[in-house]
Amino acid sequence: MFDYIIVGSGFAGSVIAERIANQLQKRVLIIEKRQHIAGNAFDSYNEAGILVHNYGPHIFHTKIKEVWDYLSQFTDWNIYHHQVLGVIDGVKVPIPFNINSLYEVFPKSIASKLEEKLIQSFGYNVKVPILKLKETEDEDLKYLADFVYEKVFLNYTLKQWGLQPEDLDASVTGRVPVYISRDNRYFQDRYQGTPKFGYTKMFERILDNENIKVLTNTDYKEIVDINTNTSEIKFMNNKFDGQLIYTGPIDYFFDYKYGELPYRSINFKFNDIHQASYQQVGTVNYPNDYDFTRITEFKHLTGQRNESTSIVKEFSEAYIPGVNVPYYPIKNDSNFDNLKNYKTLVRQLDNVHFIGRLAEYQYYDMDAVIAKALRVFNEKILKSGE
Ligand SMILES: Cc1cc2nc3c(=O)[nH]c(=O)nc-3n(C[C@H](O)[C@H](O)[C@H](O)COP(=O)(O)OP(=O)(O)OC[C@H]3O[C@@H](n4cnc5c(N)ncnc54)[C@H](O)[C@@H]3O)c2cc1C
Numbered sequence: 500m501f502d503y504i505i506v507g508s509g510f511a512g513s514v515i516a517e518r519i520a521n522q523l524q525k526r527v528l529i530i531e532k533r534q535h536i537a538g539n540a541f542d543s544y545n546e547a548g549i550l551v552h553n554y555g556p557h558i559f560h561t562k563i564k565e566v567w568d569y570l571s572q573f574t575d576w577n578i579y580h581h582q583v584l585g586v587i588d589g590v591k592v593p594i595p596f597n598i599n600s601l602y603e604v605f606p607k608s609i610a611s612k613l614e615e616k617l618i619q620s621f622g623y624n625v626k627v628p629i630l631k632l633k634e635t636e637d638e639d640l641k642y643l644a645d646f647v648y649e650k651v652f653l654n655y656t657l658k659q660w661g662l663q664p665e666d667l668d669a670s671v672t673g674r675v676p677v678y679i680s681r682d683n684r685y686f687q688d689r690y691q692g693t694p695k696f697g698y699t700k701m702f703e704r705i706l707d708n709e710n711i712k713v714l715t716n717t718d719y720k721e722i723v724d725i726n727t728n729t730s731e732i733k734f735m736n737n738k739f740d741g742q743l744i745y746t747g748p749i750d751y752f753f754d755y756k757y758g759e760l761p762y763r764s765i766n767f768k769f770n771d772i773h774q775a776s777y778q779q780v781g782t783v784n785y786p787n788d789y790d791f792t793r794i795t796e797f798k799h800l801t802g803q804r805n806e807s808t809s810i811v812k813e814f815s816e817a818y819i820p821g822v823n824v825p826y827y828p829i830k831n832d833s834n835f836d837n838l839k840n841y842k843t844l845v846r847q848l849d850n851v852h853f854i855g856r857l858a859e860y861q862y863y864d865m866d867a868v869i870a871k872a873l874r875v876f877n878e879k880i881l882k883s884g885e
Pocket residue numbers: 506507508509510511512530531532533536537538539540554555556557558559560717718719720746747748751765826827854855856857863864865866868
């Protein structure tokens with residue numbers, strides 16, 4: 500009845516489903532554990548009629564024209580360039596910390612000296628990871644590096660990850676830069692925005708094809724059985740000869756054979772406020788104050804006009820399976836071997852494709868996961884399915 504089974508209706512699963520249905524004219528079943536499609540990009544209108552991102556603020560940004568063009572088939576865009584401010588000693592400064600931030604926190608004479616030294620050492624319009632800046636020999640730049648490390652980076656990292664920076668993989672800490680520029684935008688990608696009518700509406704259009712059936716509220720293990728030794732797949736107790744695309748957690752697929760992989764979760768606290776606007780920009784970070792990491796006001800992101808507004812505060816917390824949601828993989832030395840073992844098992848299953856942030860245990864932005872899904876379709880599924 501179905502040619503392909505896909506587990507998960509986030510970007511990874513939905514993009515592949517659309518390609519299979521439209522390009523190969525084959526039938527796809529998507530099995531989704533949650534009550535809705537769109538994965539973590541799911542958005543909905545709250546009681547006050549404001550569009551909120553239920554799993555935290557999502558801003559689409561990409562350098563990849565192919566990805567932008569692909570999504571633009573399914574949505575118009577609200578053009579939006581995200582800005583973030585961070586509260587440092589009571590003052591709100593642009594984040595990533597940039598040259599404008601320098602002038603907000605230091606007297607002009609000191610700021611201009613630091614600006615000159617930064618440009619001399621690294622050039623203009625360059626992002627320097629904070630840990631690299633800390634290695635500088637110059638005394639003034641060292642002072643700046645320590646200042647940014649202490650005031651912007653350290654406590655935010657502790658709150659967000661519950662770990663010291665040195666216990667995190669360099670790919671995580673390396674993402675926090677000092678930006679030698681006066682560009683206050685959070686992203687510099689050529690294409691940026693949010694879907695004009697929301698992410699969920701865009702997903703509805705991606706999946707709007709008679710070859711695609713979506714079954715929500717169902718854990719795939721209720722109806723699919725995979726023998727990981729023989730690669731045999733059973734669907735509703737019958738042998739299934741098609742391919743399976745898996746976008747759920749890699750450790751769950753293998754029944755935690757090598758243990759649970761750790762994640763960081765977030766508790767989102769939403770608030771409706773009866774005023775037109777709450778804060779100056781989309782997101783304000785609180786590295787050193789309060790227990791939450793940041794506040795986002797959705798109307799900035801979506802461009803929606805309404806006399807009320809809605810915000811979300813993010814409280815990072817440990818992930819507990821069955822209790823909260825796994826958001827960010829915590830990659831470090833202690834789980835490196837377990838992940839490697841799982842990936843070895845993945846390579847032995849040539850009728851199952853593992854794609855996405857849970858299945859690859861990899862932090863992906865939305866554009867990267869779409870690019871990956873398109874590549875897997877073109878290189879693996881298209882050829883074998885024609
Ligand atoms: C707080 C937060 C903010 C983010 N902000 C941005 C941003 O601003 N910009 C950006 O580009 N990216 C952002 N991202 C990243 C973005 O969410 C991911 O790139 C994207 O969700 C990855 O898509 P995916 O399909 O791999 O995973 P998901 O969206 O998680 O989809 C996987 C799906 O599989 C389903 N599933 C899991 N297990 C099972 C099972 N056993 N049976 C059936 N279904 C199952 C899940 O319910 C889920 O719907 C953010 C992520 C987080 C956590």
